[in-house]
Amino acid sequence: MNAVVVAVLLMLVLSLLRVNxxxxxxxxxxxxxxxxxxxxxxxxxxxxxxxxxxxxVAVSYALLGAFAAALTKTGLPDAMVEASVKLIGKKEDSRKKALSKVLIVLIILIISCFSQNVVPVHIAFIPVLIPPLLKIFNELEMDRRLIACVMTFGLTAPYIVLPVGFGQIFQGMLRDNMASAGLKVPLSDIPYALIIPTAGMAVGLILAVIVFRKPKKYETKEIAGLSSSPYTKKSIAIALISIGVSLAVQLYLSQVLGVEGMIMGALAGLFTLFISGVMKRNEADKLITDGMILMAFIGFVMLVAAGFSNVLNKTGDVASLVKASTGLIGNSQSLGALLMLVVGLLITMGIGSSFATVPVITTIFVPLCAQLGFSPMATIAVIGAAAAVGDAGSPASDSTLGPTSGLSADGQHHHIWDTCVPTFIFYNIPLVIFGWIAALVL
Structure with missing residues (x-):
């Protein structure tokens, strides 16, 4: 038995059985x-x-949780809730309630998509934005599985198809690794080749909206570290300035200096709140500790996931799984495309990163695609989809851990059953199907 198959399937089965x-x-x-x-x-x-x-990433989550907790002292979460309540209107106004749901879903979708390119902060927005909105989701009886699907779509689909922000990195890796394996393709061809696989994710998003549109009741609970605070125009202004400072520092470090900026971005936001006087010296320690606790579980999962991934890489069975799949294909393009996508799914589900999967599969898949007679565009579609396919549904991926970190702040959202299973069904399966179609038609 291949070690990757054994490890990933055992991890998934235990997770589905609600083992931590x-x-x-x-x-x-x-x-x-x-x-x-x-x-x-x-x-x-x-x-x-x-x-x-x-x-x-783990330390980033801890500090972002601390920053989110510190922001509560400005009253920003309460201002967000109050504004949302005004938007919702009376409880019996079902039309306004439905329109409010649509508006909130669209706003979260746009912010999630923008976090990959326009303001490439990736998951950093989630601990700050989502926990304060849980009360509103409860008021509207919104199914949090829908919100998880919306955010995961925004965290993955844009980098697959758009050549900006994280998409520029992903597509650049595809081009460079394919060139190293013997196939040179223009960077400009990659987005076009990945349109069909990404369309599969769009179909999955529509289906998720249809399936999870029904009301679902949650109990409104106080979230540790996010207590209510009165607000003024000055305190809201300080909150917005601190968020702006945090984003500016993160973007400068990541885009200009080329280093990871989430940790220093969160620290800059905290420092802004501290020097403004919103966060008092005698409150700072408890606030920061409570905020770190809010995100501690996700941080530990990310740490353990890295250990899991390293074991799989050390066995050498990741590469052998890719090679073994080639022996089952023969000369069938249809079977070849399907097996390559399934192998990519298994590897990415285990490693938890589509970016890390690209160099693993490209070395074998490029010559295999050439042997089977795939066009360069079809080869891009197969390898791009195979690399990205497991990201949306992997329990170890920050594309699923991020949404869970915000939606589970009050303990009513399960990482596996409420985030990973829905995203696997609505994104991974369509990516396999549409990636397979792309391989045969391009």
Whole structure:
């Protein structure tokens, strides 16, 4: 048995059985390492060595949680809730309630999409924006699975098809790795080749809206670290300035200096609130601690996911899985495209990153596509879709962990059943289908 298949399937089965995702990842890593011949000692070493792989993201989440908690002292969450309540109107006004739902979904979708390109902050907006809105979602009886699907679409579809922001990085990696494997394609061709796979995600989003449009009741709970505070025009102005400072620092570091900027961005926002006097010195320690607790679980999942991924890479079975799939294909383009997409799905579900999957699969898939007679455009579609396909539904991906971090702030949203299963059904399956279609028609 291939170690990747064993580890990923065991992790997914345990997760679906509601075993804590951290425990599921650890057991999956252990099973994968032993199956891959590493032995117990090497498996444990590979796992612990890999824990630091997502340390930056984990610390970023902790500080963003602290920043979100500190923002409550400005009264911004209460102002957001009050404005939303005015928008909703009377409870019995069903038409206005429905229009409010549509507007909120559209706003979250636009912000999520913009977080990949216009203001490329990725998941950084979620801990600040979503927890304060949970009361509004409850008031409108909105199914949080819909919000999870909307955010995951915004976090993944834009970078697949749009050559700006994170899309520029993803598509640049595709071009460079394909060139290294022997196929040079113009960067300008990549977005066109990936339109059909991305259309599959758009279809999935529409289906998710249809399926999750029915009302769902949640209990309104107080969220730790996000207590109510009175607000004034001055306090809201300070809150907006601190968010602006945080974004500016993050964008400068990531876009100009080319380094990860989320940690320093969150720190700059906290510092702005502190020097403004909104966050008092005697309150700062508790606020920051409460905010870190709010995001601690997601941070730990990211750390453990990095260890899981490192074990899979150390076994060498990631590459062998890709090579083994080539022996089953023969000369069938149809079967070849389907198997390449399924292999990409398994690898990305385990690694948790489509960006990390690109170099793994490209080396084998480029010559295989040439052998099967795929055109350059079809080859781009297969490899691009195969790399991206598992990102939306992986329990270890920040495209699912991000939405969960905001929606589970009050403990009423399950990472696997309420985020990963819906996003797998509505995005991963359509990506496989539409990626397969693209491979055959381009």
């Amino acid at each position: 995702i951290i425990i599921a990842l650890m057991i999956g890593a252990l099973a994968g390492g032993l199956t891959g011949g590493l032995g117990l000692g090497e498996t444990v070493k590979a796992f612990t060595d890999g824990l630091g792989g997502n340390a930056t």
